[in-house]
Amino acid sequence: MLRRARRSRAAAWACLATLALTPFIGGAIFPEQVVAAIPVSIRAYDWIGQDVNLYGLEVRQIDLQHLVIDGRRVIAVRGELANVSSTARKIPWLRFGLRSKDNTEVYHWMLDTEIRTLKPGESTSFVTRLASPPEAAQNVEIRFAHADEIGSDNSP
Helix, strand or coil: CHHHHHHHHHHHHHHHHHHHHHHHHHHHHCHHHHHHHCHHHHHHHHHCCCCCCCCCEEEEEEEEEEEEECCEEEEEEEEEEEECCCCCEECCCEEEEEECCCCCEEEEEEECCCCCEECCCCEEEEEEEEECCCCCCCEEEEEECCHHHCCCCCCC
16 A cells, blocks of 8 residues: 555656656757747747747858949848758748947848748848948848838838
């Protein structure tokens, strides 16, 4: 009888431990699904240093050039988009933000990627130019545009 009670207690603790650890194990195995379902969870992944790529796409080989064409300053940005997932992915619009020395955004623009589909492992290049960028612009930030940013003119 004492042995049966110990086994029952051990089984109860094992079940409790399993229930307590299941969300953490699931979060470690399926981070993209967790962030898609609970967007604020991206902060926890950032805190532990784990990158979560919801798009399955990477922006690579960025080349930023400062040019003068017909007497006007021009910024040209070239790069590559790669599908790093195991499924075909549509390429969303890209958002380019110019930032000042103090990291304040001074201007931004969008690039329509024409929603071309990339197969797993496939990549494509992009190029965009901006004439007469703001004088304060020091750096460029590139990311995928959010749905509510597309087609809007909300430049600072």
